[in-house]
Amino acid sequence: MVVKVNMQTSAPTPVVGTHANQAPPAGEPAKITARDVNVYYGANHALKSVSLDIPGKSVTAFIGPSGCGKSTFLRCINRMNDTIPGCRVEGRIGLDGDDIYDPSIDPVSLRARVGMVFQKPNPFPKSIYDNVAYGPRIHGLETSKTGLDDLVEASLKRAGLWGEVHDRLKAPGTGLSGGQQQRLVIARAIAVNPEVILMDEPCSALDPIATARIEELIDDLASQFCIVIVTHSMAQAARVSQQTAFFHLGSLVETGPTGMIFTNPKDGRTQDYITGRTG
Amino acid sequence: MTDAAQHPSAKHLKKRYAAEARFKMYGRLAITIALAFLVILLGRIVLQGYSTFTTNTVSLPVYLDPARIDRADLSGSNYDYLVSLAVLKALGETEDELGTMSEDASALISRDLGFQILDKVKADPGLIGKTITVTGPVKADADLYYKGEIKRSVAEGNRKLNDRQLTWLDRLKKSGRVHGGFNSAFFTHGDSTEPEQAGILGAAVGSAMMLLVTALIAIPVGVMAAIWLEEFAPKNGWTDLIEVNINNLAAVPSIVYGLLGLAVFINWLGAPRGSPLTGGIVLALMALPTMIIATRAALKAVPPSIRDGALAIGASRTQTVFHHVVPLARPGIMTGAILSLSHALGETAPLLMVGMVAFVPGIPSSFIGGATVLPVQVFIWENASERAFAERTAAGIMVLLAFMIVMNATAIILRRRYERRW
Numbered sequence: 001m002v003v004k005v006n007m008q009t010s011a012p013t014p015v016v017g018t019h020a021n022q023a024p025p026a027g028e029p030a031k032i033t034a035r036d037v038n039v040y041y042g043a044n045h046a047l048k049s050v051s052l053d054i055p056g057k058s059v060t061a062f063i064g065p066s067g068c069g070k071s072t073f074l075r076c077i078n079r080m081n082d083t084i085p086g087c088r089v090e091g092r093i094g095l096d097g098d099d100i101y102d103p104s105i106d107p108v109s110l111r112a113r114v115g116m117v118f119q120k121p122n123p124f125p126k127s128i129y130d131n132v133a134y135g136p137r138i139h140g141l142e143t144s145k146t147g148l149d150d151l152v153e154a155s156l157k158r159a160g161l162w163g164e165v166h167d168r169l170k171a172p173g174t175g176l177s178g179g180q181q182q183r184l185v186i187a188r189a190i191a192v193n194p195e196v197i198l199m200d201e202p203c204s205a206l207d208p209i210a211t212a213r214i215e216e217l218i219d220d221l222a223s224q225f226c227i228v229i230v231t232h233s234m235a236q237a238a239r240v241s242q243q244t245a246f247f248h249l250g251s252l253v254e255t256g257p258t259g260m261i262f263t264n265p266k267d268g269r270t271q272d273y274i275t276g277r278t279g
Numbered sequence: 280m281t282d283a284a285q286h287p288s289a290k291h292l293k294k295r296y297a298a299e300a301r302f303k304m305y306g307r308l309a310i311t312i313a314l315a316f317l318v319i320l321l322g323r324i325v326l327q328g329y330s331t332f333t334t335n336t337v338s339l340p341v342y343l344d345p346a347r348i349d350r351a352d353l354s355g356s357n358y359d360y361l362v363s364l365a366v367l368k369a370l371g372e373t374e375d376e377l378g379t380m381s382e383d384a385s386a387l388i389s390r391d392l393g394f395q396i397l398d399k400v401k402a403d404p405g406l407i408g409k410t411i412t413v414t415g416p417v418k419a420d421a422d423l424y425y426k427g428e429i430k431r432s433v434a435e436g437n438r439k440l441n442d443r444q445l446t447w448l449d450r451l452k453k454s455g456r457v458h459g460g461f462n463s464a465f466f467t468h469g470d471s472t473e474p475e476q477a478g479i480l481g482a483a484v485g486s487a488m489m490l491l492v493t494a495l496i497a498i499p500v501g502v503m504a505a506i507w508l509e510e511f512a513p514k515n516g517w518t519d520l521i522e523v524n525i526n527n528l529a530a531v532p533s534i535v536y537g538l539l540g541l542a543v544f545i546n547w548l549g550a551p552r553g554s555p556l557t558g559g560i561v562l563a564l565m566a567l568p569t570m571i572i573a574t575r576a577a578l579k580a581v582p583p584s585i586r587d588g589a590l591a592i593g594a595s596r597t598q599t600v601f602h603h604v605v606p607l608a609r610p611g612i613m614t615g616a617i618l619s620l621s622h623a624l625g626e627t628a629p630l631l632m633v634g635m636v637a638f639v640p641g642i643p644s645s646f647i648g649g650a651t652v653l654p655v656q657v658f659i660w661e662n663a664s665e666r667a668f669a670e671r672t673a674a675g676i677m678v679l680l681a682f683m684i685v686m687n688a689t690a691i692i693l694r695r696r697y698e699r700r701w
Contacts, residue, residue, distance in 0.1 A: 083590060085514055108595050116591035122584035124603060134602075135592040188592060 031056035031196065031226040032077060037091035039072050039081065046072050048250045049091075054243070056195070056226040059218060061241035061258065063234055065273065068247040070230045074198050077228065078114040079107040095196070112139050115189030119201040121181035123173035123188070128165050131173040131184055132156060135192035151191060159187035160217050179210025183217060190221070197221065199229040203236065215240050234274055238262050246270045324680075328673025334462035334475065335425045337388060337451065338414040341365040341396060345408045353401055358393035359385055362413075369456060370447055383444050387451075389475050391415040416464065417457065419474035419667030421448055425457070428666075439666075465674065469641045470656065474667035479678050481642045482656035485555055485635075486624060486682070488643060489652055492559020493566060493623050498616050500563075501570030508571070509578040510600045529568035536565040537632025545633060551647040553634035558652065561633055562623040569622065573615020577608035610697035617690035621683050627654040653679040 030053035039047035047069040054060045062070035072081070079100060081087045093100050100110055112135070123131050132152045135141075142148045152169070156162040161183045165176070173184050182202060189197055199218070203211040218227060218240045231237050237244055238258060245255040246267075254267045265271045341361050348356045363381040366388060367374060374380050392415040399413075400406055416422070420439045423429045429438055431445055440448070451457050468478025512518045540561035544550040550557040581604045589599040605612075630636070635655050643650035651659070657675040660668045 078591060080587070080591060083586075108593050111591055111593040116587075118584060118587060118591070120584055122582075122588040124585065124588060125607060134589075134594075138592075138594055138598055138602075185588070188588075192593060 030054060031096065032228075033092075033094040033097075034073075034076075035092045035094075037073065037076060037089065037093060039069070039076060039090075040088045041084070042086040046250055047076075050247075050252045052245060052252055052255060054226065054228060057223060058243065059222045059227045059229060059241040060243040060245065061237035062228065062230045062245050062247060063232075063237050063273070064247035064253075066232075069250040070245075070247045071200055073247070074200055074228060074230050077196065077198055078111050078116050080111075080116065082107055112192050113194050114196040114198060115192065115194035116198040117182070117185050117189055117200065117202045120205050121178055121185055123176070123181050123184050125172065125174050127170045128156075128173045128176070128184060129169040132187050132191045135188060139192055141192060155187040155191040156184075158190055158221070159183045160213065160220070161187055177210070179206050179213055182206060182210070182214055186214075186217065186221075190225070194225065196226045196228065199227065201230050201232060204232060211236070234262070246273065248273070324673045324676050328670055328675075328677050330426050330428070331465055331670045331674035332462050333426075333459055334464070335417050335422050335457050335459050336414055337392075337417050337457050338412055339365045339369060339388075339392065339456065340410050340412050341392075342368075342410045343396070343400065343407050348400065348407050350404065350407065353404070354397065356397075358396040358400075359390055361396065362388055362392045366447070366451075369454065370450055372447075383441070384447070386440070387418055387421045387444060387448060389416040389418055390473060391476055416475040417448075419665060422475060423667055424448055425452065425459070465671070470638060470651065470659070471640055472638075474663075474665050474671060477660070477668070477671055479653070479656065479675055481639060482651050482653045482675070483678065483682075485639070485643045485650035486652040488555035488646060488650065489559045489562065490620055490624055492556055492646065493562045494616070494620055496560060496563035497566040497570050497619065497623075501567050501616075501619075502574050502612060504567075505571045505574030505578065506600060506605065509575045510604065511596065525568050525571050529572060532628075533565055533626055534628040534632065536561050537629030539564065540629060540633045551649075553637050553639075553649045553651075554645075554647045555643065555650050555652075556646045557633050558630050558635050558650075559646075561629050562626055565626065565629060566619040566623050569619040570615060573619065574608070574612050577611025577615060578604060580611060581607045610694045613697075614690045614694045617686055617693070621686040621690075624652075624682060624686065625654055625679065627658055630655055631658075653682065 032052075032054040034050055034052045034054075037047060037050045038045070050069075050073055052073075062074060064070050075081045076089055076093060077095075077100075081089055089101060095110075095113065098105065124134065126134070129152055132155050133148050136148060136151055142151050153162060153166075156165065161180060164180060165171070165184075173181065176184060182205075186197070186202075203214050206214065215236065218229065221227060222240075222242075229237075229241065241258045243255065244258045244261040246253045246261065246265075246269075248269050254261065254265060254270045256266075261270065262274055265274060271277075339362065342365065344361065344364075347361060360381060363385040364374065366384040367380055370384075372380055372384075392413045395413050395415060396411070399411065417425070420429065421444075424440060424445060425448065429440060431442075435442055448457075464476060465478045467480055468476060469481025471477040508518065508522065512521075540550075540557060544557050544560060545552055550560070585603050585607065586599055589603045590596075594602065630652060634649075635651055636659065637649055637651065638659065639649050639651045653675065657672055657679060660672040660675060
């Protein structure tokens, strides 16, 4: 159940969803464990000593003003920062206990376990079918034609796009609307059956109706994946997430159950941000 | 409205519009000047060259006098003289003691007819003693007279044909033995010292063979170098140095590449002088920097979000580049390749250095044999003393331009077609 009010606005008192904000069952080991993570872009110290536990099968939102390091931290989790020249990551990030920055971990296979959705929908300029089939093909998950067909269908259904595109799978993915493209990209990510899906402001380029569709989808997917979402919309964080982490100037200020962060923040900076006084 | 007129911006408004109008006018003027030059240039070439595409041929019954043909040495006999006699006979004139009549007559008819008779006699010696009809071009000077470019009004001493020859040409025309028609020889022959026999085909084939060599070297090497530099190379001092040098190489005068080819390929490595292979290698070196720059620009134009998307789904770097980036850059790469090849097609200076300036009468058939190419052929004809070569120079330029237009149009079509796909 998603509450569709005040979308895309920084409401001083966000409406908090009923289902979405239940805390995960206590005692379950965290899916992602970050300890003392520091990130430098050349001489710029972008992320300062962040330690954070992210539970599986739930939605964790990263909020904070622009340049606070939330996207930087997100990109550490699938090592996309590796592609940025001059970027250096220190500390330890564990995925189910494995250090993902260990030399024995191949970023290519890590990214099969940790999928990512970007701010701007970026389907490949190929057909809808090929967009979804690309990941399984390169990872060799499905070799038979029928197996691949089934996987594409299942992924599109899970992304809530099958009904709209099942009769034009050969049409270019770039011909879809923005919201459909974003769901296609989500289908592409879940086709390789990752454990974690990272979303970097997935709705910031979409209209309110497409945003609502994506939020519903995130809600559905939360039962199967560990989802981490970076968002500028506090209303969105309040609607879709169970945990929220607030970043400010490269530091993790506060983290906790979403309901707590939005109704009873401990830190003054969080208080100022969510009430719209800063940020 | 009075409010608007009193606004402080109003007094500058007129000035701003005037500046805009002035700027537009400068633009139109520049375009007009450029177009005028283009029209003058092309107009001059076409006006001078179009007459090459028609020619006058003559049909003559030639008596193969057994007394004048040496059966033991068919190739050594003088068939041109037989043709001259046939001309005199057709005109009702007779040879004089000094042979001036036949000499004047032989200046009117191409030696092609004599060669035709030789071929026929060789094929069938039984023809000796009979009269056969041969058809072939008139001499280039006679052709120019028929086309009105040699005028009777010019003083006799100042033209290549005397009054008697002009009268003979008039009478031949009147007798119906001379026909105007399409100059197929120009498109089917190689170069020749006789203008009416000279053709562009040898140079066109030479150009095609040389461009093939250039394409086979420059495209794969250029594309791979660009992909490595753009997608894989570490960004450090060395790659910066390489990049700066590639950009500088693109600006090096082409004759320097010719010198390099001469010194390295011919003198040191012993590559065959004046061959399509050597010329092609030299032009490939010249085309490489442009090829690399164009390919890198095409790769750079692929949005980074596509790379991110592929990497985030777990594609390796190589897969990202070859599954996504290169296919998207392909129209740009192809356009760059064709444009740098058409630039190579028009190149003359470096080819002069590697010996492609020699007179090559045949159609080149080997990559290591001597050959000439279109722009060099134009250069050779331009330097020739015979007047008829002037119009062939212009016609050669027209053929060269046609080649360029075809190549550039191909580039545009390819680009449009692949860009429209998504």
